Amino acid sequence: MPVHNFNAGPAVLPRAVLEQAQAELLDYKGRGMSILEMSHRSKEYEAVNQSAQARFKALLGLGDDYCVLFMQGGASAQFAMLALNFLHPETTANYVLTGSWGEKALEEAKRIGATHVAATTGADGYRTVPTFSALKLSERPAYLHLTSNETIQGVQWLGFPDLPEVPLVADMSSDILSRPFDASRFSLIYAGAQKNIGPSGVTAVIARESFVAQARKDLPAIFSYQTMLKNNSLYNTPPVYAVYLVDLVLAWIEGIGGLAAMSERNAAKATEIYTVIDASQGFYRGHAETASRSPMNITFRLPSPELEKQFVAEAQAQGMVGLAGHRSVGGIRASTYNALEPASCTALAQFMQEFARKHG
Known part of the structure; x- marks a missing residue:
């Protein structure tokens, strides 16, 4: 896997x-x-x-x-x-x-x-x-x-x-x-x-x-x-x-093509995940206001801390690691830095959609 x-x-x-x-x-x-x-x-x-x-x-x-x-x-x-x-x-x-x-x-x-x-x-x-x-x-x-x-x-x-x-x-x-x-x-x-x-x-x-x-x-x-x-x-x-x-x-x-190409790559990766957050009817709640959203660290909450723990555990079982939010704030954090492949963001977006369908 x-x-x-x-x-x-x-x-x-x-x-x-x-x-x-x-x-x-x-x-x-x-x-x-x-x-x-x-x-x-x-x-x-x-x-x-x-x-x-x-x-x-x-x-x-x-x-x-x-x-x-x-x-x-x-x-x-x-x-x-x-x-x-x-x-x-x-x-x-x-x-x-x-x-x-x-x-x-x-x-x-x-x-x-x-x-x-x-x-x-x-x-x-x-x-x-x-x-x-x-x-x-x-x-x-x-x-x-x-x-x-x-x-x-x-x-x-x-x-x-x-x-x-x-x-x-x-x-x-x-x-x-x-x-x-x-x-x-x-x-x-x-x-x-x-x-x-x-x-x-x-x-x-x-x-x-x-x-x-x-x-x-x-x-x-x-x-x-x-x-x-x-x-x-x-x-x-x-x-x-x-x-x-x-x-x-x-x-x-x-x-890759320098910073312009890297920016396009990073924006596309982040958009996949933010699109799921925005379409979830509140199941996923992004922390940052839209105009200040980071394409590097995507932070959001679920309806309860228990669901957040389940989200992290099920994601890890599917090979997605490092999704728990910082210990000081909790929640979920997906860091989508330069080297993360677009396929990883696609996999996370698909997992998020299915998790929301089952628990929303």
Whole structure:
């Protein structure tokens, strides 16, 4: 029985990437050893590092004024590093809250300096994102931080504010490289790899170099973006194998046709599931408002917690894994990231229709 992997992260990887990694595991490019065993100073790994950086910038349409850093600690480490580097004593870090991960980013920044909530949709249970006109910035903003896609609530920004005078920063862990967008609007983007671009263990940071130059210089070296940029992400031993897999995934995205083709693929997958939700006459209740629905994390409820447990159990018996909602909110969550095949969404949509027919 095929497995349909709807896990929210670590998540599904392209089969072609896994097959290539398997083929190269014991002998990488004729070296007689695995890249897992190679020095991060070797010419083989330096080529991987440079290739992944170049592919990232090409897919995002960015030039030499941007850098790509590969770091560790996930997005959670970036919550702290961002504020440590850019929240100067005379400035205030501004945050837009659209879900649980934005809240966590804010809480970490509060430990470091002054913060301000520029907008929040928490009053409605994080079912939408705010309008641009609702953003109210503090005086002397260090940056404006948003979470492009909230994996727990299943809401996504369809477009981004244009604030030339304020550095715009985003946690894009769960929708990075899933669609085209103007990356040059951002001073810094960070993304844990384990949802859309690779395995757990590596975090991509894409930053304007002039913004990095503004970072504080009194930090421990390991927590400084300037250190990582100066050393091309090789200040300490990087997660070599994870970066290697990211490079393979980026090549796979290029082969699909880039971000425009990926966006079409993702929209079609999500539409199959949302169509069933909308046609279920309330049996399935989507969490996010229609205009803010995420094509990456589709969150919904059934008439009772008991039916939700039965839904997850029966789906798993048919090879569909990872459908339980986040432990903090419950419900159902289908994560339909880049690498999930369209056939998996078709299978889930058909299962949902039959389950509703039997229990509705």
